[in-house]
Amino acid sequence: MSETKPKVKAPKVNHETKAFWEATAEGKLMVGKCNECGEYHYYPRSLCPFCFSDKTELAQTAGKGKIYSFSVTSHPKSPYTIAYITLAEGPTILSNIVESDFDKLAIGQDVEVVFYDTGEGNAVPMFKTV
């Protein structure tokens, strides 16, 4: 079982998240980084959720991680997989697993990012097993 054509739903974008979504159009997966405490965070915010500093910026990730947890939602025609992925940089992020055999998914498996164009000037980062 796998999903051949993932359903791509455009994100809601606001002033605070605009830069994150613009980067996706260039195939970059960003996370928040605090220049005060040095911690990465997700979702990216203007104030660091760990030390409340406003010296935050977006940092590009390598787009690689491991499955923290997942669930395959049943559907007669198009089952899909939601997952939390722990990125190599540290943060665990919500995403979908695509282009993978859903019957063979396991926690701890290596995954890498793949971008799906929304047609609205950005792309949704998802992950496939490697």
Place this chain on the structure above:
Amino acid sequence: MSIRGKAYIAGIYEHPTRLALGKTLPQLHAELAKGALEDAGLTKDDVDAYYCAGDAPGMGGVDMVEYMGLNVRQIDSTETGGSSYVLHVNHAAQAIAAGHCKVALITLAGRPAADAKEKVAFRPGGDPPPAIGFESPYRPTIVNMYAMCAQRHMYEYGTTSEQLAWIKVAASHHAQHNEHALRREVVTVEDVVNSPIIASPLHRYDCCVITDGGGAVVVVAPEIMKNLKRPAVKVLGAGEAPKHLMGGKVDLTYSGARWSGPKAFEEAGVSHADIKYASIYDSFTITVLETIEDLGFCEKGEGGKFVSDGNLISGTGKLPFNTDGGGLCNNHPGNRGGMTKVLEAVRQVRGEAHPKVQVPNCDIALAHGTGGLLGARMGSATCILGNEDA
């Protein structure tokens, strides 16, 4: 300041409907308020504080006190999803202890089933939550966001689908005695694990029901309680805590009960062995399992063993839970199960649960709510209740 013994639950009411066609949302709230006040032996003119959550229409408390014609001096519309009403008991007890009010009314109502049948359009709220852009593209549902918790719990602790199934089995044993329960059939572990997968690893029978209706509670000061005829149910202690994704340091194996539980036990001055009955929010079987661990009824990771072999069934198990059939079988009005958790805990302490499921000498009971999503952000609330001697 402790709330121990400073407030009592004097009245409760659960709406008998499970499908509220032809009734409006404010009407349901008012019917529930009337029922709980009648149970207490009070009238709406006695009410001086009103509590409601996000299920109430319009501006919440302000619109509802107008609709019901209440003349109150305090409203609280703290919204933590389905756990709100457990937390409202706590807040009402605090307000009474501080002398701000004497008779606090709490209501919950919903009509998701009727809305679906009547094709009532979704009522949009205010500004969307900040995480929405980073979550909605991935099609999170309530089920798959709880399912990921189950998947991770299984991975870390070896919990099995059969162990989770025992939670539904226990609820079904209780629901058979509840004439209002949506599902009264007794199910087996096999029935649960053979029911269709909705979002792996959760099956249909791991999920709660969707119902209309609601419930109401009246919390009063000791001087009011002593003039009423109903059995006194004392608020002994309370705790509450939100839990979230912590900036990406995600851990799906525990809930906010890890913090709300110890606070409630400390304030009540009781131990786990003193709890004769527990109402535990059961949106899904995994919600119960993680909560039981977090409240400290067993070690973290041992929940699967703890709930197995009927240990939650009244009369045979060590921790009788959700003797009304819970959200899994009986009622989950408005997709918010915290209210019915308080109601059944009150019935148990009063000795008014169904005779087949009433816990003998139930002097101390616990009610716990989990609102929001176990797999993302939630509001947890714990409340410990006791009889006059507790």
